[in-house]
Amino acid sequence: QPKWDKTVLTYRITDYTPDLSQSDVDATIAKALKIYSDVIPLDFKQIDSGTADIMITFRSREHGDFAPFDGEGRVLAHAFSPGEGIGGDAHFDEDESWTLTSAANLFLVAAHEFGHAMGLAHSQVQTALMYPTYQYVNTEGYMLPDDDKQGVQAIYG
Numbered sequence: 001q002p003k004w005d006k007t008v009l010t011y012r013i014t015d016y017t018p019d020l021s022q023s024d025v026d027a028t029i030a031k032a033l034k035i036y037s038d039v040i041p042l043d044f045k046q047i048d049s050g051t052a053d054i055m056i057t058f059r060s061r062e063h064g065d066f067a068p069f070d071g072e073g074r075v076l077a078h079a080f081s082p083g084e085g086i087g088g089d090a091h092f093d094e095d096e097s098w099t100l101t102s103a104a105n106l107f108l109v110a111a112h113e114f115g116h117a118m119g120l121a122h123s124q125v126q127t128a129l130m131y132p133t134y135q136y137v138n139t140e141g142y143m144l145p146d147d148d149k150q151g152v153q154a155i156y157g
């Protein structure tokens with residue numbers, strides 16, 4: 001079971017989507033990471049240069065990891081489970097129209113991807129954040145659903 005064995009993880013957003021302001025992307029990514037640091041003994045620090053544990057980027061089609069994106073719709077993003085190098089990295093499909101509302105909600109998709117980056121697989125529980133298919137829910141005061149919370153606390157205790 002891959003997991004992080006350090007308590008402070010760095011993250012860096014290397015390419016921003018033009019769909020949202022840079023400050024909106026920074027704030028949304030920080031919020032999506034906080035739902036995990038609220039329930040497990042991990043902290044996240046943003047860095048603006050060098051290599052971070054979690055490298056975050058918006059790219060389309062072939063982007064150097066042999067899992068090319070597929071244009072608008074279908075695959076929205078992917079992330080790698082904990083580990084060195086590409087481990088923990090999260091890639092977002094730039095061909096989506098990223099929003100802070102319903103369609104391609106950056107907060108919800110990022111929260112899902114960071115679940116993978118923490119070591120979570122997909123869940124069969126319909127209401128879980130880690131359920132394979134995207135379903136929009138109101139993100140005001142969003143709390144990690146119980147199935148995901150149990151899953152991540154089982155890994156990080």
Ligand SMILES: CC(C)C[C@H](C(=O)NO)C(=O)N[C@@H](CC(N)=O)C(=O)NCc1cccc(N)c1
Binds near residue numbers: 076108135
């Ligand atoms: C086989 C994987 C590369 C699929 C990919 C995924 O699961 N990434 O983590 C993905 O983008 N799945 C889409 C499936 C879809 N288009 O409904 C998705 O929205 N996953 C992200 C997501 C976001 C928020 C909530 C949930 N449940 C799922």
Ligand SMILES: [Zn+2]
Binds near residue numbers: 132
């Ligand atoms: Zn997924």
